[in-house]
Amino acid sequence: MKPPPLRNDCFAMPPGVDWTPVDDALAALRSGLATVVGVTDCPVSEAGGRILAEEVAARRAHPPFANSAVDGYGFAHASIPADGVVNLPLAEGRAAAGDPHSGRVPASHAIRILTGARIPEGVDTIVLEEDTTTDGTRISFRTGIRAGANTRPAGEDVGKGARMLGRGRRLRPQDLALLAACGVDAVPVFERLRVAVMSTGDEIAEVGSESGAPGAIFDANRPMLCDLLRRWGFRVVDLGHVPDDRDRIRETLDAGATGADAIFSSGGASAGDEDHVSAILEGEGALSTWRVAIKPGRPLAMALWRDVPVFGLPGNPVAAFVCALIFARPALGVLAGGKWEEPAAYEVPAGFTKRKKPGRREYLRARIDSSGRAVPFGSEGSGRISGLSWSEGLVELEDGALDLAEGDPVRFLPYSGFGI
Ligand code: AMP
Ligand code: MG
Numbered sequence: 001m002k003p004p005p006l007r008n009d010c011f012a013m014p015p016g017v018d019w020t021p022v023d024d025a026l027a028a029l030r031s032g033l034a035t036v037v038g039v040t041d042c043p044v045s046e047a048g049g050r051i052l053a054e055e056v057a058a059r060r061a062h063p064p065f066a067n068s069a070v071d072g073y074g075f076a077h078a079s080i081p082a083d084g085v086v087n088l089p090l091a092e093g094r095a096a097a098g099d100p101h102s103g104r105v106p107a108s109h110a111i112r113i114l115t116g117a118r119i120p121e122g123v124d125t126i127v128l129e130e131d132t133t134t135d136g137t138r139i140s141f142r143t144g145i146r147a148g149a150n151t152r153p154a155g156e157d158v159g160k161g162a163r164m165l166g167r168g169r170r171l172r173p174q175d176l177a178l179l180a181a182c183g184v185d186a187v188p189v190f191e192r193l194r195v196a197v198m199s200t201g202d203e204i205a206e207v208g209s210e211s212g213a214p215g216a217i218f219d220a221n222r223p224m225l226c227d228l229l230r231r232w233g234f235r236v237v238d239l240g241h242v243p244d245d246r247d248r249i250r251e252t253l254d255a256g257a258t259g260a261d262a263i264f265s266s267g268g269a270s271a272g273d274e275d276h277v278s279a280i281l282e283g284e285g286a287l288s289t290w291r292v293a294i295k296p297g298r299p300l301a302m303a304l305w306r307d308v309p310v311f312g313l314p315g316n317p318v319a320a321f322v323c324a325l326i327f328a329r330p331a332l333g334v335l336a337g338g339k340w341e342e343p344a345a346y347e348v349p350a351g352f353t354k355r356k357k358p359g360r361r362e363y364l365r366a367r368i369d370s371s372g373r374a375v376p377f378g379s380e381g382s383g384r385i386s387g388l389s390w391s392e393g394l395v396e397l398e399d400g401a402l403d404l405a406e407g408d409p410v411r412f413l414p415y416s417g418f419g420i
Contacts, residue, residue, distance in 0.1 A: 019293035021399055022326065022361045028288065029302065029327065033309065035337045036261050037191040044179045049233040050189035051337045052169045058162045059183035061155035066119040068095070070150045073110040073132060073139050074123035077147035087140045095120050110139050119151055126150035158182055168339045170233065190337030195229045196256030197222055198239035200249060200267040200277055201315060206241060220317045220385060221266040228324055229264070231420050234332065239263075244274045253280070257306040262335055264328065267315030270299035277301060277312045285310065293360035293399065296382040297323040309335065318382045322363050322394065325418045344417025345396065350410045351375040358401040365391035366412065374412045393417075 020028075039053040068074065073088075074095070080086045088110040095101035097116030105111045105122035113119070113126055125147055132141040158164065164182060165175055171187075179187065205216035207223075219241055226236045237260045242252045249268070256263040268277035281287045281303035292300050297319035301312030311328045313320040330340050351373030356362060364376040365387045374395050377387030393414035397404075404410065 019291045019360065022292060022294050023399075025292045025302070025327065026330070029331045030334070030340050032288070033331055033334045035190065036335050037193055037337055039188050040191055041186050042189045043186050044176055044184060047171050047179075047187055047189060048173055048176055050171055050187075050192075051233075052165055052167055052171065053188040053190050053337060054167055055163055056165050056179065056184055056187055058158045058160055058164055061160040062158040062178075062181045063152050063154060063156070066154045067097075067152050068113045068115055068117050068119060068126050068150065069152050070126060070128050071114050072126045072129045072150060073134075074105065074113040074119060074126045075110040076105070076107055076122055077125040077145075079108040080143055080145075083143055085140055086143050087138060089138050090134070090136075124148060124151065168337060170333075170338055192233065192235045193262065193332060193336035194235045194237050194260040195262045195264060195332065196237040196239050196260035197225050197229065197264045198252050198256065198266075199241045200244060200265060201241075202244045202274070204241050204267065221313070221315070221320050224317060224321060225264050225266065225313075225324060228321075228420060229332075232329065232332065234336065244268060244276055246276050246280060249276050249280055250284075253285075253305045253310065256310075257308040261308065262332060263305060263308055263310040264313060264324070265310065266313045266320045269301045269312040269314055275299070281305065281310060281312055292327075294323070294326070295360055295362045297326075298360075300327065302327065316382050317385050318365070318388050321388055325394070325415075326363070329418060343413045345411045345413050347409045348412045349373045349407045350395075350404050351406065352404070353406055354397065354402060354404040356397055356402045358399065361399045362397040363413075364395040364397065366395040367392045368412065373407075374410050391415075 042050055075088055091105045091109040091111045093101050094112035095117035096114040100118040101120040105120050127141050127145055132139045199219045199222050203217045204219050207218040229236050239252050239256055242248045265277050268275045278301045281301050285303040285305045287301055287303040290301050297314050299314045300323045303310045313323050333341050351369055366374045366376045369375050377390055393412055396411040396413055
């Protein structure tokens with residue numbers, strides 16, 4: 001018997017197999033998915049991270065009335081000379097935020113006015129306190145001030161009825177400020193997407209459990225994936241850990257399809273003897289994408305199980321993480337009512353050299369060094385979870401062949417751009 005030639009690259013494509021390029025797999029996902037969750041009303045104070053189900057318009061203008069941008073003195077611009085020094089008697093009273101001046105300020109008079117105060121009738125311009133002198137009955141300042149200076153006209157920021165935020169927007173803290181300022185106290189949002197998470201593998205044990213010693217591998221994927229999902233604003237349905245047993249995997253997928261809108265599994269997604277997840281999904285679950293040309297993460301099974309999307313992630317934690325970021329995140333965003341979100345990417349100089357063959361996209365765990373260059377983790381070994389923890393983002397290497405020199409531009413995808 002003649003053994004097959006040794007392959008020094010364990011991710012090389014088997015001859016004759018067509019691998020789906022990452023972009024094709026993403027395009028298929030993007031075109032095949034739609035929102036699966038209902039709509040509910042949510043108070044604005046609790047709406048951070050939720051996804052708007054409808055466009056929201058301003059109930060009132062912002063600011064709702066003309067007010068002062070500074071502490072100073074208000075007057076009618078038409079009543080001051082074009083040059084020289086201005087000298088105006090002070091009118092009775094003052095205007096403060098929440099304590100408006102009710103009367104009209106007579107022409108050629110000034111009134112004390114504080115930041116945020118409604119601008120009284122007879123006033124259209126405000127001079128900064130620091131630019132004036134006063135004896136308590138008059139103020140004086142150098143002219144040259146522009147008409148309307150230091151005022152905030154009503155609606156200068158947002159007009160009443162203006163469209164503010166669109167359907168599909170994931171609300172951020174600053175959006176809540178905008179909504180509240182414009183009188184919106186509750187918004188229609190999509191129900192939180194429920195994502196079920198299960199780990200598979202006979203060798204896998206829950207960390208801390210007695211069964212963990214000594215031959216077991218602690219389940220690193222479930223804590224990681226559950227936290228990812230929570231950070232993305234989803235509700236986690238923890239399905240626990242399942243041994244490599246088809247009936248148990250089938251039952252657990254059923255439980256996921258009943259109690260969740262999408263399922264994450266990890267492990268058993270390849271084509272080996274114990275790769276039951278991919279086997280079940282292929283046999284019974286409308287497996288759509290499997291051989292995606294990506295490293296790390298080659299065994300990635302994307303399928304439907306009882307009409308519920310399943311992301312059959314690789315067991316290797318590094319690969320599971322990368323596939324979750326690249327494929328599951330934008331897909332889950334669409335299921336949850338959001339937009340398909342591309343990760344933020346920056347072109348930075350490479351702080352390393354790299355040669356790669358054509359045929360698959362590669363992601364390196366990386367950081368940006370103090371001179372702004374991307375540096376990868378010391379080992380590309382996909383079992384190295386320490387590098388995952390060390391890294392602050394991914395360097396994305398294109399599908400084609402590459403002979404990268406130091407200083408060449410590379411794409412860096414910071415984890416912050418993935419919402420983590
Ligand atoms: P598999 O995809 O099931 O062939 O697993 C690939 C590698 O990842 C194996 O070395 C597994 O032991 C490991 N692995 C699978 N699931 C997990 C998990 N939940 N946590 C940590 N390692 C895992
Ligand atoms: Mg396994």
